[in-house]
Amino acid sequence: MSERDDPVTIGRRVQQLRAERGLTQRQLAEPAYTPAYISTLEAGRVRPSDEALRHVAGRLGVAYEELVTGRPAHLATDLRLRLTEAQRTLASGEAEQAAEQYAALLAEAEVHELNEVQAVALLGLGECALDTGELTAARRYFEGSEQALADAPLPARVPALRGRAVSHYLAGELRYAVYLLESTLDELNRGGLHDPDALLLLYASVIGPYMDMGAHARAAQAAEFALALAPQSGDPALVARMHRSVARTLLAEGRIAEADASLAKAAELYRTLQIRTELANCHWMRGYVCAQNGELERAEGELRQALDMLSAKRAALYSSQVAVELADVLHRRGKSEEAAALLHDVLSDLSPERGALHSAAAHRLLGIIAEDARDTEAAEEHYVRALSLLERAGAAGDLADLCRLLGDLLRRTGRVEAALDAYRTGLGHRTAPGTTTLGPAPAQPPL
Structure with missing residues (x-):
């Protein structure tokens, strides 16, 4: 920020400031320099020394830095x-x-x-x-x-690259988000640019898309790398975000106690840093952990707290995700009407281009609620809408589950051939998770 401008620019600036102050070239020059030198300087025909510029700045009553860069001091x-x-x-x-x-x-x-x-x-x-x-x-x-x-250098651009990938991920463009994150990881690791903060940010960010695409093995590997890199990072907010992302893979592997411990570490770091949105996300994930563990009352409390914190701050897409999780817990607790109202609110705030995965999750759960109420026509409509959104996003893991739900519904209503088609589609998405849609894994960091 302290690089000086070229002599012509500095010369023009000196001339302008001298004229504004009503000084002659002689008055500006004396006692250390001549009027001829000031004339040459103002014409941009000489590169003035630091000493000369400090003299001129003093006579003009401006800071040296402002004279040579055109920027106010400090x-x-x-x-x-x-x-x-x-x-x-x-x-x-x-x-x-x-x-x-x-x-x-x-x-x-x-x-x-x-x-x-x-x-x-x-x-x-x-x-x-x-x-x-x-x-x-x-x-x-x-x-x-x-x-x-x-x-x-690339490590300096990583936060912006990661932000771009997350914006694609939240829009439901999973494969492109993974491509951006993996290609940047590859470039860093193969090029020997082993910046711990940059690598940690990328590995923590790729876990979510991997999980949604059904690439659980790759998500687990990214989580292991992130945990190994955490001690080298000097950014506590980054470490906290990593613990929150890693909890997803621990849950998928059934390691609930470890997931809860990771979330507790993240929450403590966010409390210290007073990062409200991320702390809300920790309550959300802890609610998810409790729901997976069958602790529905505690899950509802955690998710309501997360939703209150996020809604108050207008974190729109994040609050939609939490609302879907909360609706699932409410339905499981027998509060299906409240759950359905919450889901319809979510869908009114989203579109296929903005929050496709959350919209699909809302339609899936509305389908389940409709099935429980024996409204098979509405259930099928919600499942088909969810299927369309997930196919566009490439969310293989969720697609397989949805095809099973749709197939079961079609079979129960006597449409066996259509049910078989749905099951076959689901099996296609279940085949070798993470190998059918993704290329080779990115190069590994030195750990």
Whole structure:
């Protein structure tokens, strides 16, 4: 941020400041320099020394840094402080307020051509847009952040790349999200760019898409790598996010106590850091753990707390996911009417392009509720809608389960051939999870 401008730009700036102050070239030059030297300097025909520029800055009454860069003194420090404040605002769950802070910082950074600050502000705007469910805007901000860092090493661009992948993931584009994360991991590992924070961020982020695609073995491997990298990371928020992601693979392997322990570590870190949205996500995951373990009353309490925290902060897509989990617990507790109302609210907030996986989960559960109420026509309609959304997203694990539900329904209503077709479709998605839709696993990090 302290690189000086070229002599012509500095010369013009000196001339402008001298004219504004009503000084002659002689008055500016004396006693150390000549008017002729100032004339040459203002014409941009000489590269002035630091000593000469400090003399001129003193006579003009401006800071040396402002004279040579055109930026107010202490601008860099001020912007860094304001970026930290915006990050704190976002961490507390105030996404809209944080977006205003980041937008103001971005405008100022653009005026002064501060690429690094632009990149961080765009990254922050992308995170705010993810929180409020504006996925197209989020993707645009993350792409802008990557472009601002085009000349920086790959580890510096990883947060923006990861943000772009998450925006595709939340839109239901699982395969493309995995492609982005895996290709970046490959480039880091094969290129010897073993930055622990960058690798940890990518491995933690790829677990969710892997699980939804049915690639459980690959999700478990990513979780193991993330756990091994955690001690090398200096970012507690990153370590907390990793513990939350890893809990999903531990659950899939039936390691419930370990999953709960991982979530407890994450929650404690988020409480210390006061990151409200992520803490809410920990309550959500703990509710999920309790539900898997049959502790439905505790699960309902955890999920309601998560939903309250997320809804209050307008974390739209995340609150939709939690609402579906809560509806499942409510249905299992015999509160099917409340569950169905909650799911219809979720569907009114989402579209196939925004939250496809959550919409599919809502339709699946509405189908189950309709079946329990012996409304087979409505159940089939919900299952078919869910199937269409999941096929578009490539969520193999969920597709197999849904095909089983649809097949069972069709068989019970006497449509045996249609039921067999549904079962065959499901079996196709169950074949060798993680090997039919994904290429070779990315290169491994040195651990």
